[in-house]
Amino acid sequence: MRWGLGRNRYRVTPGLYAVGAPDAEAPLLVSANYKLSFDCLRSALHGIDAWILVIDTKGVNVWCAAGKGTFGTAEIIRRCQSAQVAKIVNHRTLIVPQLGAPGVAAHLVKKATGFSVSYGPVRAADLPEFLAANLQATPAMRRVTFTFLERLILTPVEVSVLRKTILYAIAALFILSGIGSDIFSFTAAWQRGTAALVPGLAGILAGCVITPALLPWLPSRLFAAKGALVGLAIACLLALVFYRQAAVPELIALFLFVASIASYTAMNFTGSSTFTSPSGVEKEMRIAIPWQAASLLIAGLLWIGSAF
Amino acid sequence: MATPGLTYLKNVATLKLETEKCIGCRLCMTVCPHGVFAFVNSIATITHLDSCMECGACASNCPTRALRVEAGVGCASAIIKGWLTGSEPSCDCSDDSTCC
Numbered sequence: 001m002r003w004g005l006g007r008n009r010y011r012v013t014p015g016l017y018a019v020g021a022p023d024a025e026a027p028l029l030v031s032a033n034y035k036l037s038f039d040c041l042r043s044a045l046h047g048i049d050a051w052i053l054v055i056d057t058k059g060v061n062v063w064c065a066a067g068k069g070t071f072g073t074a075e076i077i078r079r080c081q082s083a084q085v086a087k088i089v090n091h092r093t094l095i096v097p098q099l100g101a102p103g104v105a106a107h108l109v110k111k112a113t114g115f116s117v118s119y120g121p122v123r124a125a126d127l128p129e130f131l132a133a134n135l136q137a138t139p140a141m142r143r144v145t146f147t148f149l150e151r152l153i154l155t156p157v158e159v160s161v162l163r164k165t166i167l168y169a170i171a172a173l174f175i176l177s178g179i180g181s182d183i184f185s186f187t188a189a190w191q192r193g194t195a196a197l198v199p200g201l202a203g204i205l206a207g208c209v210i211t212p213a214l215l216p217w218l219p220s221r222l223f224a225a226k227g228a229l230v231g232l233a234i235a236c237l238l239a240l241v242f243y244r245q246a247a248v249p250e251l252i253a254l255f256l257f258v259a260s261i262a263s264y265t266a267m268n269f270t271g272s273s274t275f276t277s278p279s280g281v282e283k284e285m286r287i288a289i290p291w292q293a294a295s296l297l298i299a300g301l302l303w304i305g306s307a308f
Numbered sequence: 309m310a311t312p313g314l315t316y317l318k319n320v321a322t323l324k325l326e327t328e329k330c331i332g333c334r335l336c337m338t339v340c341p342h343g344v345f346a347f348v349n350s351i352a353t354i355t356h357l358d359s360c361m362e363c364g365a366c367a368s369n370c371p372t373r374a375l376r377v378e379a380g381v382g383c384a385s386a387i388i389k390g391w392l393t394g395s396e397p398s399c400d401c402s403d404d405s406t407c408c
Contacts, residue, residue, distance in 0.1 A: 067363065067381065101339035101365035102379065119338050137338075144341035146314055161385075216314050271383030273314075275342065277362040278380040280317040282387055 010035040011059035016083040020049035024090040027131055029120065030076060030100065032057040032065055044124035048131065051089065055079045066103035073105050077112045086114065095120045095135070098142060146274045151212045154272045158208040162265065166204065173200060176300060180307035188307065196257075196303065199238055203258040206230040207265025212272070223276075224288030227266020231259035249302045256299035260292045267292075321360035322378040327351060329374035336366035336375060 012033040019042055028051045031041050038054060045052075055075045057065035065071035076094070080086070094115040096104060099122055106117035121130050121141035130137050159166075173196050178189025207227040211218065218226040235258040239251055246254070267288055270276040323344070332350035342359040345352050345366070352374070354360075364379025381387070389395075 066365075067379070098339055098365075099341065101369055102363045103368065105368050106335060107369070107371040119335075122341060139343070142338065142341070143343060221315065221317050268384045271381075271385065273382075275314055275359070275361050276316045276382050277321050277360060278382045278387070279320045279322050279362060279378065281382045281384060283317055283320050285384055285387060 012038045012054050014054045014056040014079060016085065016088070017052040017054060018050075019045045019052060020047070022049040022051050024088065026050050026089065027095055028053060028085060028089050028091075028093065028115075029095045029127075030055060030097070032060065032062045032071055032100075034059050034061045034065075037061050041124045041127075044127050048128060050131075051085070053079055053083060053085060053094075062097050063099040063102075066100045069103045071100045072103035073108050073112075076104065076109055080109075080113045080115060092116060093118050093135070097124075098122050098137075099144070144274045146215075148213065150274075151215060154269075155209045155212055158212070158265065158269060158272065159204065162204070162208070162268070169200065170197065173197065176304060177307075179304050192303075192307065198242070199235065199254055199258045200261060202234050202238060203231055203261030204265055206234045206258065206262035207267075208269070210234070211262065211266040212269050215269075215273075222284050222288065223270050223273075224263045224267040224284060224292065227269075228259045228263035228291075230266070231262025234258055234262065247306065250306045253299040253302035253306065256295040257303070260296040260299065263288060264292050315358060316361070318358050321357050321362055322376075323354060323357060323360045323362065323366075324376045325352060325354055326374045326376075327353070329372045331372055331374075333371060335369045335371075339365040339369050341365070 012035055014033050026049045029041065030053050031038050033054050033056055038052070041052060055071065056079075057070045057075070060068070060070060062071050076096070080094070092115050094109065094117050096117050096119055098119045101119055104117065106119075110116050118135045119137075120127060121137045122144055123141070126137070126141045130141065174189045174193035177192035177196055178184045178186060180188050182188070207230070211223070211227045211230045214230070215226065218229060220226055220229070232255060235255045238258070239246070239254060243251065243254060267284065270281045270284070330352045332347065332352070334347060334352075336352055337345040337347060341363065342356065342361060344354055344356045344360045346355040347353070360377070361382070362377050362379050364377055367375040367377045367379065
């Protein structure tokens, strides 16, 4: 599910839900209608009586939806009114997840609904402590982390998102491999194509899985550079294990090919990370894409050249 | 404030604070996921600009619009699409794929 397959079927109907047996004094929490978010919140509230107001974020999680504004002021106001929450609770406090804040203007929610927004912790697991502490979060509860496990959990999405691109790239690889002194040979396309597939997949592994896993320990702030380094290391391994007999141009092609693919896919991981800024990503891309394109081009030319 | 090894490029964040508009409500400090702000004499200051990921939470919650930031989507693929189509970068989370 997390891989992005069938995500659209993973929605919760928006509206007001009860956890336990809440009364008019029970806390009122706002959630997205992404089922993983909702379930996570429900299980965190185990043993606590509370109201959950699920708003329509088109099945997208709180943080991403807030970035797009679908988890936002207007939708919160609309759901507060349609669920008539003012008649259900006596207090006037809405607990909104902190990561929803990019889409919300607390002062406008207050103006329209009379409810003041209290931003809850980043992680639902901290909610019991937050509620017990009279809606006070510790500084640690306010920080977004990006632990080894959190990074690893995201790696299948990276591959899944790229699946179409990968298929096109494999097709291109086979066509390129067929070019030779016979102009085009299907035998060569198959043989050389499968031989080139291994470094290609190794590059994806390097950029989509190994780089995210080792992220904080790799040198450079640029994801593209981190990925290229891992790609070069993997290419070294491949050269030592599989391609001891290869000619120098083929080896250069191998290194450039793996490094450019690893670099590009690693750069894409900026979208999953929790600390990169759009301005930074744009700057990184302006630096990295010419390098990636040039090394991929040289690798391709060397690869075609080695067939003659 | 950031985890060692998990800091991004320096001096690129577009976050701007007009100190004279700050009324000291501290909401920016509350909503910031990366501890960018601190309060000195009840007035906000930016202490960790390079930790800013431009999510826009502080700016949208600032009641006096003392904060400005060019918030947006941080996916590489979305930015490429934006360059190619000449539009604002936007991820297609709402369709069948994911990005953020």
